[in-house]
Amino acid sequence: MIHARIRNEYAPGPESAAFSLDVDFKAAAGITVLFGPSGAGKTLTLDCIAGFVHPSEGRILLDDQILFDGASGVHLPPQARHCGYVFQNYALFPHMTLRKNLEFAVERIPRLERHRRVTEMLDKFHLAEVSGRRPYELSGGQKQRCSIARALIGSPRLLLLDEPARGLDAPLRAELYAVLRQVRQDFAIPILLVTHDFDECFELGDEMIVLRAGRVVQTGPPRKVFDQPANVDVARLLGAYNLLPAEILGLDPGRNISRLRFADFELTGPYFPGRLIGDHVWLCVRPDLLRVAPKDGRLRANQVAATLLRAVDKPQAVRLEFSDELVADLPRADFERYRGAKDWVIEFPQNGLRIL
Amino acid sequence: MPLDWFPLWLSLRVAIISTALALAVGLWLAWVLANRQFRGKELIDAAVALPLVLPPTVLGYYLLVLLGRASPIGKIYEWLFGSPIVFTWQAAVVAALFHSTPLLVKSARAAFESVDRSYERAARNLGASELRLFWRVTLPLARRSILAAAALAFARSLGDFGVTLMIAGNIPGKTQTVALAIYDAVESGNGTVARVLVLIISAVALIILGIANRLTSSPYGPRQAAL
Numbered sequence: 001m002i003h004a005r006i007r008n009e010y011a012p013g014p015e016s017a018a019f020s021l022d023v024d025f026k027a028a029a030g031i032t033v034l035f036g037p038s039g040a041g042k043t044l045t046l047d048c049i050a051g052f053v054h055p056s057e058g059r060i061l062l063d064d065q066i067l068f069d070g071a072s073g074v075h076l077p078p079q080a081r082h083c084g085y086v087f088q089n090y091a092l093f094p095h096m097t098l099r100k101n102l103e104f105a106v107e108r109i110p111r112l113e114r115h116r117r118v119t120e121m122l123d124k125f126h127l128a129e130v131s132g133r134r135p136y137e138l139s140g141g142q143k144q145r146c147s148i149a150r151a152l153i154g155s156p157r158l159l160l161l162d163e164p165a166r167g168l169d170a171p172l173r174a175e176l177y178a179v180l181r182q183v184r185q186d187f188a189i190p191i192l193l194v195t196h197d198f199d200e201c202f203e204l205g206d207e208m209i210v211l212r213a214g215r216v217v218q219t220g221p222p223r224k225v226f227d228q229p230a231n232v233d234v235a236r237l238l239g240a241y242n243l244l245p246a247e248i249l250g251l252d253p254g255r256n257i258s259r260l261r262f263a264d265f266e267l268t269g270p271y272f273p274g275r276l277i278g279d280h281v282w283l284c285v286r287p288d289l290l291r292v293a294p295k296d297g298r299l300r301a302n303q304v305a306a307t308l309l310r311a312v313d314k315p316q317a318v319r320l321e322f323s324d325e326l327v328a329d330l331p332r333a334d335f336e337r338y339r340g341a342k343d344w345v346i347e348f349p350q351n352g353l354r355i356l
Numbered sequence: 357m358p359l360d361w362f363p364l365w366l367s368l369r370v371a372i373i374s375t376a377l378a379l380a381v382g383l384w385l386a387w388v389l390a391n392r393q394f395r396g397k398e399l400i401d402a403a404v405a406l407p408l409v410l411p412p413t414v415l416g417y418y419l420l421v422l423l424g425r426a427s428p429i430g431k432i433y434e435w436l437f438g439s440p441i442v443f444t445w446q447a448a449v450v451a452a453l454f455h456s457t458p459l460l461v462k463s464a465r466a467a468f469e470s471v472d473r474s475y476e477r478a479a480r481n482l483g484a485s486e487l488r489l490f491w492r493v494t495l496p497l498a499r500r501s502i503l504a505a506a507a508l509a510f511a512r513s514l515g516d517f518g519v520t521l522m523i524a525g526n527i528p529g530k531t532q533t534v535a536l537a538i539y540d541a542v543e544s545g546n547g548t549v550a551r552v553l554v555l556i557i558s559a560v561a562l563i564i565l566g567i568a569n570r571l572t573s574s575p576y577g578p579r580q581a582a583l
Contacts, residue, residue, distance in 0.1 A: 079480055087474050092478075095496045
């Protein structure tokens with residue numbers, strides 16, 4: 001279990017704006033994803049935990065050991081923290097063979113035992129055949145596995161990964177995910193993984209921590225974050241929703257309904273506790289929950305009329321972009337059937353409506 | 357007249373010893389300047405570079421004052437070794453050292469700073485002490501640039517004239533290095549000796565330059581391009 005409370009202030013430099021990091025989170029064994037856009041402070045958070053950066057305030061607790069405590073001035077050097085770190089560029093020592101790279105991490109233990117551990121690790125990560133090669137003679141996947149093996153060989157109590165999938169193509173990415181799932185199973189330690197790829201959160205994350213501009217904006221299992229983004233900022237970061245400005249016209253807790261105005265249309269949704277009539281809110285609907293069809297006749301309840309502006313082919317479906325910034329997904333076959341239609345109706349699901 | 361080989365051997369000996377000393381002192385200094393933040397760092401940096409810009413005679417004068425028989429350092433040396441340091445071949449080593457170390461420190465510092473920081477972070481993260489980090493990671497990665505810098509320092513030690521003349525003098529068979537011998541040969545109209553020595557030194561300098569250039573061209577081939 002890692003508990004990190006970190007505050008760090010950066011004065012504006014000649015080439016950088018002021019930045020303040022202020023995060024507080026816990027992560028248990030399993031994969032916890034630090035998700036956020038570039039410049040959210042994800043890597044900086046890892047660097048503070050690993051001891052490369054001295055935060056200005058806070059406390060970092062790993063199991064029952066204090067790694068950093070601002071108040072009492074404790075700041076363990078990186079050497080004493082027992083955190084495995086997988087660097088973005090792997091940082092494998094270029095002048096050493098793979099085997100030497102691994103041995104470097106366990107030089108303190110006796111020679112025979114060291115040899116056994118290194119061999120075991122090389123086997124585990126399918127690197128035995130290439131153990132005599134230097135990093136520049138390896139493929140991207142081999143380098144990746146080697147850097148993970150090197151980070152784990154010293155039996156760390158925490159594993160940190162800085163955007164491990166960056167720059168990998170799809171097959172290598174799948175291979176990496178398989179390796180990391182195996183690691184999660186074999187090593188019962190907290191794994192903190194930095195990414196700005198939401199699919200990766202789903203693929204790997206037991207928990208996710210959403211960071212934005214140096215702050216934690218939401219935590220929870222990826223599925224839950226996806227279904228219920230905490231606020232409009234998180235929803236924007238995930239980039240997977242229609243975010244539509246709306247106004248609350250009526251609230252009826254007795255019948256568990258609400259009435260909303262979006263553009264010139266009236267919609268019915270579930271009752272929203274803690275809201276007032278007249279509130280201006282963001283309507284948040286996933287594109288795959290909208291039902292769309294070409295317009296024929298009158299609008300029924302919860303339907304709005306929209307003009308199709310653009311259709312974009314996606315692997316799974318066709319993404320339709322309408323007026324009023326509405327976006328909906330439609331299976332390819334359905335779209336073929338309706339090809340040529342310009343005026344459409346879009347039906348909002350009454351229970352899938354969410355406001356932020 | 358037979359050629360006197362003594363100046364050549366003396367120069368070689370002086371250059372080898374001073375390069376070894378320059379490496380010992382210079383690498384440490386360069387590493388401190390490249391890695392540590394402390395007050396007065398810029399002052400030390402400037403002081404190290406001073407011999408590069410001072411006229412050799414001025415540098416020689418300072419050293420003469422610093423090491424002379426009346427100075428504390430001179431007295432300690434005389435007490436330890438029984439004879440003064442000035443006007444001995446050891447003084448020529450000191451001259452060469454001050455003449456060549458600044459160059460070595462500057463190049464070595466640049467070499468240390470050019471080592472990707474993530475390797476040093478990785479080494480610390482894997483539990484390596486600062487000393488092990490230096491010997492096993494930073495130095496091997498900067499090795500070629502350091503060797504190139506040492507080659508240039510060696511060449512500079514070989515060719516010092518002014519500082520050597522000031523503190524070691526020009527005593528034939530005792531402190532007369534090649535540079536001084538060439539000057540003497542020209543002064544006394546001994547053209548053949550001058551020509552032979554000049555040719556030998558030029559050839560040595562060219563070889564060293566060639567070595568230095570080869571060393572500074574890319575190590576680890578494809579890696580540099582990949583990162």
